[in-house]
Amino acid sequence: MSIAEVKSTTEHKMQKSLEALKVDLTKVRTGRAHIGLLDHVQVDYYDSMVPVNTVANITLIDPRTLGVQVWEKGLAAKVEKAIRDSDLGLNPASQGELIRVPMPALTEERRRDLIKVVKHECETARVAMRNLRRDANATLKDLLKKKACSEDDERRAQDDIQKLTDKYVAEVDKQFAQKEIELMAV
16 A cells, blocks of 8 residues: 555545535434434334334425334334434324324524534544544554655655644534534524
């Protein structure tokens, strides 16, 4: 592996982490219902945890209500409990085969709770970026040990990896600021 490959691989992984963060942030609701909201809610399905959307059809009944149509009758109670126990603050109600999930209006307190969730997601992304930096630096040190590069090249590459890390961490901070503004807008 060359220094260029290490840099390229690290940048690609950081980009993927940033994209994953963006997907996670779209799941944090801003007062409106959307079907991606329940994507990370896990339900116990025959002793294995699976996302709700693999055992049910999720639809938008109206702008503030989701409909969850479970495919197996016996699973409805488990799906309802999984939604209720999630960190989304939702209170689903069964209507026969259909589980209605109304979106409560966002109170000031709920907005602050959601900002804490967003902050946690962003911190997780920052940690992932730092871990990628650490792995890249370890690979560079291995290249130096194997005499595949000079000390100067290794040091320059570490500086480049640090700049890359700073760039992506700044992008994570920008995503957080955007989502915070979005959540606090009434």
